[in-house]
Amino acid sequence: MRIHNTLTGEKEEFRPIKEGEVRIYVCGPTVYDHSHIGHAKTFVFYDSLVRYLKFKGYDVKYVRNITDVDDKMIKKAKEEGITIQELAEKYIDSFTEDMKSLNCILPDVQPRATAHIPEMIEVIQALIDKGYAYVSNGDVYFSVRKFPEYGKLSKQRIEDLEAGARVEPGEKKRDPLDFALWKSSKEGEPSWPSPWGRGRPGWHIECSVMSMKYLGEQIDIHGGATDLIFPHHENEIAQSEAYTGKAPFCRYWVHTGHLRVREEKMSKSLGNVITVKDLLKRGYDPEALRLYLLSAHYRSQMNFSEDGLRSTQETLNRIRETLLKLRSASPSKEDDEELIGEILRIKEKFFEALDDDFNTPRALSEFHEFVKLVNRELPRIGERTKEEMEKFFSVFSKIFGVLEKEYEPSVSDLLDSLIKIRSKLREKKLYEISDWIRERLRQMGMGESAKRNIRRVKR
Numbered sequence: 001m002r003i004h005n006t007l008t009g010e011k012e013e014f015r016p017i018k019e020g021e022v023r024i025y026v027c028g029p030t031v032y033d034h035s036h037i038g039h040a041k042t043f044v045f046y047d048s049l050v051r052y053l054k055f056k057g058y059d060v061k062y063v064r065n066i067t068d069v070d071d072k073m074i075k076k077a078k079e080e081g082i083t084i085q086e087l088a089e090k091y092i093d094s095f096t097e098d099m100k101s102l103n104c105i106l107p108d109v110q111p112r113a114t115a116h117i118p119e120m121i122e123v124i125q126a127l128i129d130k131g132y133a134y135v136s137n138g139d140v141y142f143s144v145r146k147f148p149e150y151g152k153l154s155k156q157r158i159e160d161l162e163a164g165a166r167v168e169p170g171e172k173k174r175d176p177l178d179f180a181l182w183k184s185s186k187e188g189e190p191s192w193p194s195p196w197g198r199g200r201p202g203w204h205i206e207c208s209v210m211s212m213k214y215l216g217e218q219i220d221i222h223g224g225a226t227d228l229i230f231p232h233h234e235n236e237i238a239q240s241e242a243y244t245g246k247a248p249f250c251r252y253w254v255h256t257g258h259l260r261v262r263e264e265k266m267s268k269s270l271g272n273v274i275t276v277k278d279l280l281k282r283g284y285d286p287e288a289l290r291l292y293l294l295s296a297h298y299r300s301q302m303n304f305s306e307d308g309l310r311s312t313q314e315t316l317n318r319i320r321e322t323l324l325k326l327r328s329a330s331p332s333k334e335d336d337e338e339l340i341g342e343i344l345r346i347k348e349k350f351f352e353a354l355d356d357d358f359n360t361p362r363a364l365s366e367f368h369e370f371v372k373l374v375n376r377e378l379p380r381i382g383e384r385t386k387e388e389m390e391k392f393f394s395v396f397s398k399i400f401g402v403l404e405k406e407y408e409p410s411v412s413d414l415l416d417s418l419i420k421i422r423s424k425l426r427e428k429k430l431y432e433i434s435d436w437i438r439e440r441l442r443q444m445g446m447g448e449s450a451k452r453n454i455r456r457v458k459r
C-alpha cells in the first residue's frame with residue numbers, strides 16, 4: 001500500500017515500524033461546539049483507513065484524543081454560563097453521538113487532555129532540563145531555534161517563519177518564534193498546580209504526550225486536517241523529538257483536505273456552518289453522508305453540495321436494492337467462469353485503487369461497475385458466482401462502513417413515491433384515483449404538512 005506522507009511530500013510504500021502492527025494517532029475534536037460536516041469528513045476518512053488496515057490484517061492501535069481545555073472552551077463556557085467541565089461533557093456526548101450515527105468505530109483509546117496533566121508536566125520539565133524550553137514568569141516556552149529541524153513538516157525555513165512571527169499581548173516569549181508549553185492561568189480560568197505555578201498546558205503538548213503514552217515514542221501514522229500541519233504538528237514533532245532524542249516521532253504524516261461550503265471555508269461569521277446533526281435532522285441518511293464524504297479523495301478539497309449528497313443517496317439506495325435482489329436470488333444456473341473472472345478483476349482494481357493512497361473515488365467507481373454487472377447478470381448466476389458477488393458486497397461494506405444496517409425503505413420514501421404517483425395520475429387526468437389517494441393520505445394524518453416535509457428533505 002502506498003500512502004502520501006506530508007513529511008516527504010511523496011507517496012511512499014507503507015511500512016510500519018513493527019511488522020504487522022499499525023499505531024495511529026489522530027488529532028480529535030476540541031469539544032466546544034457540535035461537529036460540522038468538515039470534522040465528519042476527516043474522522044470518517046480515518047475510520048475507513050483504520051477499517052482498511054484491519055481488513056489487510058494489520059493489528060491496529062488507534063488513538064484519537066479529545067481536547068477539553070483551551071481558549072475557545074473558556075470563552076464558550078462563559079457564553080453558555082456553564083463550567084468548562086459541563087461544556088466538555090455536553091459536546092463530548094454530542095461528538096460521540098455523531099460518530100456513532102456515522103458508523104465510526106470507537107478508537108482503542110480516546111484520551112482527554114485534562115486527564116493527562118501530570119504526564120504533560122513531566123515532559124515539559126524534561127524539555128526544560130534538556131535546554132529546549134525555558135520558564136518565563138509562570139509560562140513555559142519551547143525555544144524553536146534550539147531545534148534546527150523545525151519547519152521540516154510544513155516545509156518552511158526558520159528565516160521565513162521569522163517574518164510572520166509575533167508576540168501576542170500577554171505572552172512572555174524571548175523569541176517570537178517560540179510557542180507555549182504551559183500558560184500561567186488568569187483569574188477564573190481552569191488551572192492545575194505545576195513547578196512553575198498554577199496554570200494549564202498549551203495545546204500542542206497534549207498530543208505529543210498522549211501519543212507517546214498510548215502508542216510509544218515513535219508511531220506509524222499521525223493524522224488530522226491540513227490546517228494542523230502548521231503550527232500544531234510541526235510543534236508536536238519539535239517537542240517529541242527533542243524529548244526522546246529519536247526521529248522520526250511519526251513515520252507517515254497524513255492530512256485531509258478541507259470541506260468547503262459554497263466554495264468557502266465554513267465559518268460562523270459567514271453563516272455557512274453545517275453540522276452533522278443539521279443534516280441528519282433533515283432526514284438525510286447517515287450512511288449516505290458517509291459515502292458522500294468518501295466520494296472525494298481524502299487529500300482533495302471538497303465542495304459540499306446537497307445535490308451531490310442527494311445523488312449519493314440515490315446511488316446508495318441502488319446499491320442496497322441490488323444487494324437485496326442478490327440475497328434473494330436463487331442461483332440455479334451453471335457458473336460461468338468468465339463471469340467470475342470478471343468479478344475478481346473488478347475487485348482487484350478496487351483494491352489497487354485503495355492501495356494507491358486510499359483512492360476512494362476510484363475504488364467507488366470500480367464498485368459501481370460491479371453493481372451494474374450484478375444487475376445485468378443476476379438472472380444467469382450459479383452458486384459460486386453468487387458467493388463471489390456477496391463477498392464483494394461484504395468487503396465494500398466493511399471498508400466503507402455502509403450497508404451495515406438492515407435496509408428498509410423509509411416511510412418518507414414511500415410517501416414520496418405515492419405523491420409522485422398521484423401527480424402522474426393527474427397528468428393523465430385520472431382525478432378520481434388521485435383524489436382518493438389524497439383523501440387516504442389525509443386520513444392517515446399525512447396531508448399537506450407531511451408533503452412539505454418530504455419536499456424539504458428531497459430538495
Ligand SMILES: [Zn+2]
Nearest residue numbers: 027028207232
Ligand atoms: Zn493534536
